[in-house]
Amino acid sequence: MNSTSSRSSAMDGSHREAIAIHGFGSLAQPTRLAAVRHLLAVHPQSLPAGEIARLCEVPHNTMSTHLGILSRAGLISAEKDGRSINYRADVAGFRGLLQFLSQDCCRGRPELCGDAFDLPSQIIATEPTEKCMTPAFNVLFLCTQNSARSIIAEALLEKIGRGRFRAYSAGSNPAREPVPEVIERLTALGHDVSHLHSKSWDEFRGPDAPRMDFIIALCDAPNNQFCPDLGTQFVTGAWPLPDPAQFTGSPTERTTLLNELYAMIRRRIEIFTSLPFDSLDRMAVKARLDEIGDTTRVSP
Numbered sequence: 001m002n003s004t005s006s007r008s009s010a011m012d013g014s015h016r017e018a019i020a021i022h023g024f025g026s027l028a029q030p031t032r033l034a035a036v037r038h039l040l041a042v043h044p045q046s047l048p049a050g051e052i053a054r055l056c057e058v059p060h061n062t063m064s065t066h067l068g069i070l071s072r073a074g075l076i077s078a079e080k081d082g083r084s085i086n087y088r089a090d091v092a093g094f095r096g097l098l099q100f101l102s103q104d105c106c107r108g109r110p111e112l113c114g115d116a117f118d119l120p121s122q123i124i125a126t127e128p129t130e131k132c133m134t135p136a137f138n139v140l141f142l143c144t145q146n147s148a149r150s151i152i153a154e155a156l157l158e159k160i161g162r163g164r165f166r167a168y169s170a171g172s173n174p175a176r177e178p179v180p181e182v183i184e185r186l187t188a189l190g191h192d193v194s195h196l197h198s199k200s201w202d203e204f205r206g207p208d209a210p211r212m213d214f215i216i217a218l219c220d221a222p223n224n225q226f227c228p229d230l231g232t233q234f235v236t237g238a239w240p241l242p243d244p245a246q247f248t249g250s251p252t253e254r255t256t257l258l259n260e261l262y263a264m265i266r267r268r269i270e271i272f273t274s275l276p277f278d279s280l281d282r283m284a285v286k287a288r289l290d291e292i293g294d295t296t297r298v299s300p
Contacts, residue, residue, distance in 0.1 A: 026073035039089035046086035137213040146171030148244040149218040237289030
């Protein structure tokens, strides 16, 4: 090796060392270490700063400084989602740190380290090569009491999207049980209702809860009904629909209104499940989801 090549190799080595020192130094702080671990846990999904702060149990106003340090170290990346900024683990940067540690491992005998420097297979497998979304998807339907609209949506998606979608439902102030008339109509229409029950949105906040791809609010917001904060780490949509609890009239009239509501939800779910997810990015899916909820565009 000539002197020029030697100097170049030494400079490359020094540069890699400087990057590694910066990277490891950024992790030498409890909050930043926790933030990276949380982001790796949800990869390839991203999280907003507020959610990362909540997971790390630190004030929101201190999180931006930590995220800036991690970003400059090449361990996370920032991406715009509308007016907010989300953060995603940079697996390439994380892998670079591990490779730096392992390149001279055990004096040329890396087998002594076993799989200590292997990235978890699920992280490698989910390294995003494109921004399009592909099924199967977890979908959570929300309404205030989780007793009618969201129950119908859950039953319909399970039937229409079988194999490609997994349906869930919850409420911000759940009732003790679904509306009996709703269960009767779903049974009459051939749905399995044995597992349908009213439950709280809180059941889907814990670490063991299924991770959602879509959260769709069915609350009738114009009539002073409000759903819980959905966050920004999911693709969200709003499909405001009338509340069967407000239906009046004779049993026959109520059944007619319930059938109309069922048809509204079915039509929206049919459009939703037919979207070309493999050719749409997250922003495009979000736009299409909101279009489906626009009552001026979708008729029963």
